Amino acid sequence: MNKQVKLLDGSEVTLRFLEPKDVDNLYQFFLKRIKEEDLLLFKDNVRDYYLVKSWCENIDHNRVIPIVAEAPDGSIIGVGSLHFRPHGWSRDVGKIRVSICAWCRGKGLGKAIVEELINLAKDRGMRAIIAEVVSPQKAALQTLRKAQFEEQAVIKNIATDHKGNPLDLHIFVKYL
Numbered sequence: 001m002n003k004q005v006k007l008l009d010g011s012e013v014t015l016r017f018l019e020p021k022d023v024d025n026l027y028q029f030f031l032k033r034i035k036e037e038d039l040l041l042f043k044d045n046v047r048d049y050y051l052v053k054s055w056c057e058n059i060d061h062n063r064v065i066p067i068v069a070e071a072p073d074g075s076i077i078g079v080g081s082l083h084f085r086p087h088g089w090s091r092d093v094g095k096i097r098v099s100i101c102a103w104c105r106g107k108g109l110g111k112a113i114v115e116e117l118i119n120l121a122k123d124r125g126m127r128a129i130i131a132e133v134v135s136p137q138k139a140a141l142q143t144l145r146k147a148q149f150e151e152q153a154v155i156k157n158i159a160t161d162h163k164g165n166p167l168d169l170h171i172f173v174k175y176l
């Protein structure tokens with residue numbers, strides 16, 4: 001996959017698979033392009049260089065397909081991933097995660113990455129995709145609704161923000 005996408009401000013980015021050579025670039029993305037308060041949206045410590053290195057060096061498209069959005073200057077300004085397991089009840093159900101540089105939002109990049117992840121899930125013969133959103137991520141709710149995901153459940157007060165306040169978890173599903 002190597003796809004050129006024109007954003008709403010006229011700039012162009014390349015969507016492509018994450019590669020082993022991206023270690024430093026991806027680390028810089030998590031270090032400089034994600035706001036402190038958004039770190040809680042990740043399930044891992046993405047500012048751990050060795051964790052990012054191990055992700056880049058152990059890419060296994062039979063479990064996770066990570067994609068990146070590369071700006072013309074070579075920097076990574078958005079990431080997305082499709083997660084799945086080959087066995088068990090969820091063997092044909094994928095889960096997606098998307099994160100866009102805090103200063104590059106609202107230009108259509110999130111939408112483009114979600115579309116690409118949907119295409120990858122379809123190519124893999126998946127039956128459905130799940131996405132989890134912690135409120136109040138209005139942009140995420142809107143992005144998923146626009147991509148025809150349906151909100152199937154809200155788990156009240158299950159998440160905690162960086163100040164210790166409770167947040168709801170919205171579960172979105174798209175049947176393919």
Ligand SMILES: CC(C)(COP(=O)(O)OP(=O)(O)OC[C@H]1O[C@@H](n2cnc3c(N)ncnc32)[C@H](O)[C@@H]1OP(=O)(O)O)[C@@H](O)C(=O)NCCC(=O)NCCS
Nearest residue numbers: 098099100105106107108109110111137138139140142143
């Ligand atoms: C959610 C996220 C990926 C969206 O990326 P983005 O590049 O800003 O989104 P886009 O520019 O493609 O916009 C997609 C839609 O959301 C809407 N949107 C964008 N920002 C919005 C905001 N702050 N409030 C309401 N709607 C918003 C856009 O208008 C667009 O809808 P439209 O086509 O009807 O105009 C990005 O905000 C992000 O990284 N958030 C933190 C991570 C996260 O919550 N991930 C969960 C998703 S699985």
